[in-house]
Amino acid sequence: MSRPVTARVPAKVNVQLAVGGLRPDGFHDLANVFLAVGLHDEVTATPADALRITVEGADAGQVPLDRGNLAARAALALAERYGIEPGVHLHIAKDIPVAGGMAGGSADAAGALLACDALWGTRATRAELLEICAELGSDIPFSLVGGVALGRGRGELLTPLETGGTFHWVFAVADGGLSTPAVYRECDRLREESGAGASAADVPDPEPSQVLLDALRSGDATALAAAVSNDLQPAALSLRPALADTLRAGADAGALASLVSGSGPTCAFLAKDTEAAQGVATALAASGTCRTVRVTSGPVPGARLVGDA
Template sequence: MTESKTEPTTHTGRGTGTDAVTVRVPAKVNVQLAVGAARPDGFHDLANVFLAVGLYDEVTVTPADELRITCEGPDADQVPLDATNLAARAALELARRYGVEPGVHLHIAKDIPVAGGMAGGSADGAGALLACDALWGTHASREELLDICAELGSDVPFSLVGGAALGVGRGEQLRTLEVGATFHWVFAIAERGLSTPAVFREFDRMNEGVRIPEPVASQELLDALAKGDAGALARAVSNDLQPAALSLFPALADTLAAGRNAGALAALVSGSGPTTAFLAADAESARAVADALRASGTCRTVRVTDGPAPGATVV
């Protein structure tokens, strides 16, 4: 962990002279998720190619007498409003490092699917961290913000950075990737969520006794991103967690088939699921895939967007 370069001082929580800061932060899709064997610490080494896409949560922070969280938007009732929420953990860790009283109201406006494999909780953590840094005037360096993000979870650093990146280690060690064009995506939102830890446990169960190779990023996929070649990207996308997600949620196979039959270039489970992601050739094709998915009855709702999208941004 990287400690602050200055001795902690006490702040009042109004470092910018403003009464509210709002940060917009994107969802992600994993265009490659290569998973290694379970490590002694319970995590898995990953080669995780992230692409940020244009579905956003917004986190607004205002001074308050004590830390509290509110949430609105689709499935907001499923979002924890206590210290287990990554937004709360982010605020508390930044406050601890800088001697700030963590009296802040965190309001999350959800638009990223909850428990959907698109890093909505991680996005909220990164958004709260950047917003509190601006509200309190702590002026944390980019490196320290990323260090706090890595403590919070494997996907949180990418939520801060956005764009496209390769994550290694447990996904938190990032290398920014070049993207040569806009890619068009359709996301089918499932009727219920999936627990990321449960999907990893199922991955371990399904691979018990199997020698799992070290995860490595596909050069074909990295080249396709850099060239902006949707066809080549479609041939290279992969998700090692997809069999485990399908084992726990077999109906996702019908959603994947519906998208493929509608002309999607590629269909895969997004991260640990259960959101399914469909790469389309262009915006018109994406709309056609979305219409077919809506008519298929295999999902709750459908979203159309594109990427790459910028990371956490003060608005």
């Protein structure tokens, strides 16, 4: 009997999320600058007669246990590619907020892929793993790669980026999630409503900000704070107006930047250093504008097998 294998996978924040027009396939072209942060899920794969999912953690009740779970879909995709039986028990220790805009489900998919590959001895190449990730979801390749990267296409075509230091973050986790497709739909609706149009012909091609890339490379938090942007933020605020109070509470507490993380509703705050981050976190917790507050830093590495060097 093989031993259990555990993979540890980080959450992400988007320091730039430039959204192009709606494509005929229902996706949007992006200039998506991902940064992996130190909140992690762990996925443990153990041999079993059939595919089975269990989940632990504060948000466990919101996670599907059937084949709708992204970790299950990842295991099935790997098994199908190699023509093997997907006999595995996947246990997810969940610390990344569910439906929070921090790619929690994507982390579990990348973790399941890595753990099953080791458990089954399929020895998929990095390129094969990335291909399976991209088939399963736009954010999943980044969960595997981690660090900081620019995502083009629908976010799955990654170019790793250099960073000159560690950035300190506070995350305000909201009560309840937001649906990613609903937030993209709201972005399109707001664009239509403004008269600008929402199709690929109406919206300029999304481009990464050179100022932002320079700030990442220099590790300068103040410069990064001035350059962060999220085209989905107006849509998340439209669907969840109370997030404006959370963003204001963080800004009032001295955060260098306050923004919605990806499709939200988690809000992200950039701080100068660990001490400043603790101050922002304390003020946010006292503000009553969020469910919980997390302090962390990044970039951190992508999906790793626990015990690997």
